[in-house]
Amino acid sequence: MTTTTTLPTAPEATPVASPSGADAAPAASRLSATGLIRSEWIKLRSVRSTVWSYALLVAFSLGLAAVMSASLDLQGADVSQVPAANQAIFVAQASTFGVFFGQLIVAVLGVLSISGEYSTGMIRSTLAAVPKRLPALWAKVVVLFGTTFLVGLVSTVGSHLVSSAVLSGKGLQAGLFEPTVLFPVLGGALYLGLIAVFALGVGTIVRNGAGGIAVVLGLLLLVPMVLQLIPAAWATSLLPYLISNAGINMFGLMSFSEVPIAWWVDLLVVLGWIAASLIGAAALLKRRDA
């Protein structure tokens, strides 16, 4: 064995300075919240499924806004007779129509962002770097929510631009900053971010892509349908408390309740679902062997 001071390099490697070279981890480097968030951001943006999902979300939203606006047939009615408030409601609906489909895309993305780590074994690298475990989950929540909210906002604002352009040709007008429009546009993006986080929690609990997607899509699509089919009072009274119904009700487009529910009650319902999913995820992540 030679007593060289350089670290042996692989046969294919070019010679490199000592292992503790200029760029070696400085003594100050340690786990930090900002570091974990940066790490999760790198992880999120560096897999193809993320890019595809978000591109699909924006494309679907803009496309649906265009289709819905273009298909509006006023049958020769005099638009000037339509009250401004009703005009604004229609513009808002066209701007947020994509959210109904978008929630399915971000739900799948939310599950995949963690189930992909389990299926590939990446989770062991993640947890070896963050042995306290929960900080890694919280960083994932922050990054997934922030990114999905922003892309959601691009979708809803973009949809508003598209539908405004089409509808103004037909005489319907409503600006983005009219409360009737702005609230749904912001609320729709918020809802997309929250659904992604809910799905992330479910994915962490289930640890399996197919299983997690089945559970989340079942809750978003199937359960509301089943409850509507059951001709009993209890089934109908449960409807407003489903995560999807409360979320959609929240941005004021559709109501699932006989009595109007305040938007903040709907938001609390959605947050309740998310709390349940994240508390379950945190408890299991902390306890289970990886």
Next chain:
Amino acid sequence: MIQAQALTKRYGSKTAVDAVEFEVQPGKVTGLLGPNGAGKSTTMRMIVGLDRPSAGSVTVNGKHYREHPAPLREVGVLLDAKAVHTGRSARNHLLAMAATHGIPAGRVDEVIELTGLASVARKRVGGFSLGMGQRLGIAAALLGDPAVLILDEPVNGLDPEGVQWVRRLMRHLAAEGRTVLLSSHLMSEMALTADHLIMLGRGRVIADAPVADVIGGAGGDSVRVRSPQATRLATLLAGPDVTVTAGEQDTLEVTGISAVEIGERAAGAGIVLHELTSIGASLEDAYMALTQNEVEYRTGGSAELQEAAR
């Protein structure tokens, strides 16, 4: 320094690691050796907190792994080459790992160069061969320039040059005063790389000693001697502590008497020798002797072979 105290892991009714006690010292390469199912990987996973011990504890540099403020700077770990998202490039994987600790991107490029991954660093890991995956795992382990390295089967899937490189790397890191713990099922590899051995069998420590002592404990050296008058020689050598086994073509395997002694006695009796060779016990022999009763999954065939070999 890694210290395990009564470290135990049970899966249901099965005990994978059974009240194991050991210390892995800095400045040398320690090998963790044992048959499949002996508890090597489970022990390594417990050290870095991926598996929770059922009882007992294990500390790294005096603390539980999870209590260190910068875990990646304390311990670099290669548990298996597949602990990487297959859809991500090698460089992005390392950048994401480095970001958790605020380790600069320059260090990422450094470990990429060091492990010879530069040409594939921007390719997705899903297309990597086993050997490239192994290099990436080693790169990740070196990222935090850690004082302790834990590597589970690091030479798996590497080509001969790669194996030699890992061997030199381990020895170099230990010479710098770091703690190096590696497991391998390749005994010859262990004999070449490790200074100290911890041998596990059915979840228990069955040997914890310098490599030389483990090999020495495997029983005495033997001598191979070949002579056209083998039968006469065998009678001549016979004694209370001497075993003589006849081999093929006038060959004898003799234990309990030195090669010098055999040569002198043969000369005295005028017996012609065609070969006289001392054979040292190998780590393989020592391993077989120690794990004879500890092998969990033993095939009928190999069990018979082992019986026959005795």
